[in-house]
Each structure stands twice: as structure tokens, then as C-alpha cells.
Amino acid sequence: MKRKILPALAAASLIAALSGCSGGSDNSLVVLNYGKYLDPDAIEMFEEETGIKIEYEEYESPEEMYTKYKAGSIDYDLACTSDYMVQKLIEEGEVLEMNYDNIPGIKNLDQTYFEFSKAFDPENKYSMPYFFGTVGILYNTKMVDAFEVNTWDVLWDEKYSGQIIMENSVRDSFMVPLKKLGYSLNTTNEQELQEALDLLTKQKPLVYAYLVDESSDEMVAGNAAMALVYSGEAAAAKIYNEDLDYSVPDEGSNMWIDSWFIPKTCKNTENAEKFLDFLCRKDIAMKNFEYVYYATPNKEVYNALDEETQNDPTIFPPREILDNCEVLSSLDSDSVDLYNDLWKKLKSD
């Protein structure tokens, strides 16, 4: 019996597989985005409204996105990633100019964030902001006093040994000591970076773990006193545990903007623009805001929110905090190697 079933199954599956790989019809759109960064309902709605089939791909970190993109294994039509990676791709000539005229919905976006975007897209030609926020300290008010987290120094306070969670990514982790020392978070000065590494090495024994977005879960569970997180994660964590609060230290921090761009591999810019326009639409932007819960540059959504949410500094960082922040910019490959080496040095110590 089994002998007959197996070849039959094999044949059937081969046929299915071969017919499957001829996909990529004209009316499809390959979208690359961070994991859990877009409400799946919105994709379904878009497909129903336009008849365009979306092939949705997700990734975890900008570096990983770059790897997937550069491998050239998939021709992406539209992608979203963070500031410095957008810049890197622009500099490498991988990004198409965006024709904003074909995206009428873009008027819903607050012009301010296009200003901020100039840090990585100087002429506002290539990108469209999607979500933004800051990096700061999520802390448990039962263990840490609010005044303490006004400075990055608290992350070196020995009283919190084993209670501190850091970001498990190079640029975010180096940002903290660089800001504490008063340097730019985009420095490529070896001396300054060495000082930053020394501080991080000194801090390592106090660190509970280097995590990415799971830090908010750890904070909700009360496993640590403080965590370096993105503002959006902090906002989500506060819902589950009201003892938590968020602060951006006075020395300044990193402001990040995740933006959409149309890569060179795009086969159908018209569809890509349609999708971007769709994302700007008030109901869709609202859907995505509720799903992701990060600060949206969409004015229409902002105005429709209740006052409490509008004024929540964790979700929507106030202007004066943003002005005190720097946006990450891309580094040349030697500096990338330098950062990575220092990072490995820290981890292997």
C-alpha cells in the first residue's frame, strides 16, 4: 500500500511545487516589512479592493533585511526599514525615486516628519515615513525613582546589578555610552568608540540580558528594573503593567523613523504607489496604529485619537524631546566593521 502512496504523493507534490514557482504574476506586489508591523486585515482589504495580490515578507532587524535584499533571491517591490538602512540603500543606488504625486494620501502625513527624514533622505525623494519614536529607559516605578532615569548614568548604578536589560543590537547599545559621554551617536572616531566600549564593558556585569523586543515582556513580568527599549514597546508594556513608565534621559537619545521605500527591484511601481496611498488612508493608518501601537506621522489618525493618547509622551514623544535626539545615519563599511568588532569584543569578554 505505502509503496503506491509515496510515489503518487511525490508526483503530485512536484507538480504543485513546479506550478507554484512560476508565480509572480503581473498583478502582485512583494512587500518586505518588519515582523508584526502591519495589520494582516489591512492586507486582505487591499487585496479585495484592488485585486492586487500581496506577497508579504517579514524580517527582524535592518541588517537581516539588508542580507535578504542583497542576496537578490527575491525581487521586492516595496520595503520598509529604519532610517540608517534606508540611507545605506539610497547611497548604494538601490532605491527608486518616489513619485509623491501618485500618492495623494501623503497629504495626511505631518510635514514635520519629512523634515526629520532629511537626516537620511536629504531631499525627501526616496522615502515615506511609517512609524517613529525614540529610544529610552522603560523602568519599574516600584524599584526605580523617576528622577534617577533622567540620566543614562542610572544604567551604570551598581544598586541595580542584574536588573538592567540592554538592547541586543550594535547601534542602539553604543548609542547609550556615546550620548552619556556627549558624543554623536554617529561617530566613527575610534577613540570615542573605544571609550564607549570601555563603559559598556564596565556595565556588562550589571546587565541581566541583552535582548531585542522581548525586553518589554521581561519588564511586564517584573524580571528586571530597567530596560533600554523603543518607545513603542514601552507604550505596549505599560498597558500590561501599570507600574512601568518610560523616560528619555536628558543627555539625549536616538530618534528613529521607519520608512517605506521602493527598491530598484520593483517590477510595478504603480502597484507599490497604490499600496503606499492605501497605507496613508485614515481608516487603514488607524488600523495599523492600533495594531502596532507606535507613533504614527499620520495627522488624520492623530487628530482622531482621544486626548489622553495624544498627550501620552511614551507613544507620541513631545517635540522638545525629539529635538534633543539624533537620527542614526549609515556608516561606511570600515566603520561598520569597527562597530561590529567592538560589539563582539564586548560580548566575548
Add this chain to the structure above:
Amino acid sequence: MRKLKRQLCAGPYIVWIIGFTVLPILMILYYAFTTPDNRFTMENILSIAEPIHFKALLLSLRLALECTVLCLLLSYPLAMILNGLKIKKQSFIVFIFVLPMWMNFMLRILAWQMLLSNNGIINSILQTFGFSGISILNTPAAVVFGMVYDFLPFMILPIYNSLVRIRTEVIEAARDLGANDIIVFFRIILPLTMSGVISGIIMVFVPALTSFVISDLLGGGKVLLIGNVIEQSFMQGMNWNLGSGLSIVLMVFVIASMAFMNSHTKETEGTAVW
């Protein structure tokens, strides 16, 4: 002639190996010995001598060794107990140990993260009984723990399989000749299960040496294994050449340790892994 005909059965597989095993290895080799602008270099291979990479390799070797020893110590008595149960259906035992793998591996490790965390379930239970909590999460110990959890079945099954194959008559004969339990164990059982032990060691040591997800999830980003370095050079550092070079070094290590193990046994090819 007949033999040749039967050997031909392996034909499709040989084609497969050339296409999907040998060719990809050649590509990795190519990357390992070139720079990003396609010039020949030994640097990627030699970079294993850099203190950071060497340290990571040593740590990986240490943890993989600890994990293998622990698995062996846990598995052998377990396999003997299971064998003593005289369960008719051997495959049932296999199922019991394979079944957990039907839950996604990352989810299971995530569950351990929750169980072991400071305010986690295990600590809460310990504390209600008045014990002080344990805090092994985010240490190398937790990584070893996770590895033992994940790879234990790969040690138990081959040992159990080789135990089952020992005929009871052999042991009875030894007893009739006056051997006590200890002699029976060391002179009969242990030698006869050696092949199972060896394949168990290989099946545990190798994945433990190359793993990176467990150290990421249970090590809290503080435990840098050679697997992590390789993963990072591919995924974060965008340095495929370095990643390939280190992979080749790791492969050589694995093959060397396999060869070492094999040289200490006469015949391993007939060993049932499961």
C-alpha cells in the same frame, strides 16, 4: 552483476548529493577563500585565531562538551531503566522522545525562558516552599541546560537501541559463570552498547557545537558562541566571506572530532542512530 544493479539504486541519491551537498559546500569554500572583491585570501580562515573568535570557539567547545557529558550521564541510566521495563513496542519509546519535537523548537525554548526567569514559574514554586530562587537564566549554565533539553533524545535513543539488542541469554550466561552485576555491566553491557554511545555523542556534540539559537534565547545575548559569530557575520555584519571562513573552520573541527571518535571504535557504520 547483481550487486552492481543494486548499487545503481543509489544513483539518484548520488546525483542529489552532488547537486545539493557538494555544490553548496564549494560555494561556501569559494566565499571562504575570497575577499568581497573576489580576490584570494586566507584571512577569513585565519581569523579564527583572533582572540574574540578563538574565545568563542573555546566557549563553544566547552559548553558542547559539558552538554554531551551531561546527556550521557542522564541517558545511560534512563536507557537501562527503559530497557528494564520490557516494553514490547520499542518504537513507542522512540515516539515518546520524538514527540516533543512536534512543538516548535523556538516555542519550547521560549517556554524554558519563562520557566527559568527571575519571577518565573519554577522560582515561584521554589519560593512558596521556602527555598531561595535560582537565577541561572542568561548564563552559560542556562545555555547548557537548553542544549541538554534539546539534544537529550539524540543520546537516549541510540543507547536504548543498542541495549535492546543485547540478548538476555548473553547476560544470563555470564551470571551462570559467576559474574556479578558490576562485572556484567563493565564487561558485557558497556562494550556492547559502545557503538550506541558513540553515535549518541556525535549526535549531541555536533549540533551543540554549532548551535546559536539556544544561546541567543537562554543566554540573554551574553553568551557568544562560535555559532553566534557565524550567524552575526552573515546576518548583521553582512560579511559573508568571514562567515563562510569560520564555517569551514568549524566544519573541520567537527569532522576532526568525528574522526577521533571513530578511530576509537571498530565499526560504527552499522550503528542504528535511533
Add this chain to the structure above:
Amino acid sequence: MVKKGIQRFYLIVIFLFLYLPIAVLVVLSFNNSKSRVNWGGFTFDWYISLFQSRSIMNAFYTTIFITLTSAAIATVLGTLAAIGISAMRRRGKAVMLGATNIPLLNADIVTGISLMLLFVKFTRLGMSTVLLAHITFNIPYVILNVLPKLNGLSQNTYEAALDLGATPLYAFYKIVWPDIRPGVFSGFLMAMTMSLDDFSITYFTKGAGIHTLSTMIYTELRKGIKPEMYALSTILFLIALILLLIMNYRSREDTVTERRS
């Protein structure tokens, strides 16, 4: 008696060790809270919303398709290969076994990336590339399971049957097959398990828009796993459990014949 007690205790401890995380995940599937660290009361909702989520169900079907197909093809190829290898001389055997071990010895991520590099050169990534990759790492498990069962009496008996005029197929079915059947079966099972559990290789070889459960879990790992995932895993686990119990029950009569050899 005391010895028995200690043995029981040891068994229980090991089983707790293996199954405790699974219990945690099952409990989480009934947790009425989106956060995994908060208990929000008992709910059955995730089991309902699971079937309404198109993306999860798609990933589920893809996973099942890839798992079954790759395991089936790998079983056929692997069994044939094992028969071929067993007929080889020492040298050939050693070379073949060495090559077979390579996918097992390589770090997953290296296998995944090297296959991706290969696929990108010759074709577009899609479902078929995932399938090819899975078959590649599944075959060794089949071979390693079937091969030990082939070394033995059956070789000579098979030759004898041929001498007596049996067709190779008939002789195979009557003599070799009963011997290797348990090996083929457990090889298939192992292949399926490995395929189901794989993440790294799938991740690098899949085309756009293709998701399996493990690649989906990976992208959710940091941002919080959707509770529906716990529910789906629980269902999958239960199905496997039930299937295995049935198989175990049905093949009980085989045991006697198996033991004989």
C-alpha cells in the same frame, strides 16, 4: 522495591523535563491575554480566531505540505540510496556515508545560506526551493535509519531468492521489505519531525510570501508570539500524539514478527 521506586522517580523527572515546556505552551494557548507573562483568565478564543486568520492557516497548510512531501520524497530516495550503499564495497560505502553526514554536521545556517547561494544562481526562490532544501537535509535521516536494518541476514536470503528464480521486485518485497520496514517508517517519521522543526534552512530558501509556522514564529519571537500560535501548536501536538497512539496500537501484532528476527 526501593530500587524500583528510585527508577520510577528518575523516569518521572526526565519526563517532566521533556514535557514541562509543552505544558506551559498548552496553558498559554488558553490564556486570555495577548502578553505571555500575564494570566488573563481562561479562554477558548484563540482556537476560534486561529481558523479565521488567513495568514496562519496558509502557513499551516504550507508547513503540512512541505513536511509531508519532503519526508515522502526523502524516504523514497533515502531507502533506494540505503539499498545501493549496502551493496557497495567498503570504500564506496565510506565515501557515501561521509557525504551523507555533511548536512548533519554543518550548522543549519550554513546549510541554509549555501543552498540559497546555489538556488539564487540557477532559479528563483519559491516553494520548490524550500522543498528541495528539506529533502536534502531529510535524506540522511532516512538512510541512517534504513541502513542498519539492511546489514544482515536478508542480504544472503535475497540473493538466494534470486537464485531460485524470484524477480528482484518480488524478492525485495518478500524478503528485504519486512526487514527494513520499521527503519523506513522511523526514517519517514524522523524526516517529518526534522522538517517540521526546521527554521534556519527554510528561512533562507523560501520565496516571497511563503511562510511556514516556524518562520512565522521567528518573526514574532521578539515582538510577542500571537496566542493563536500556541493554540495551533497545541492542536498539532495533539494530532501527532493521537496518530502515534493509533499507530502504536494498530501495529501491535507486528511486534511479534519483528522480535523474531
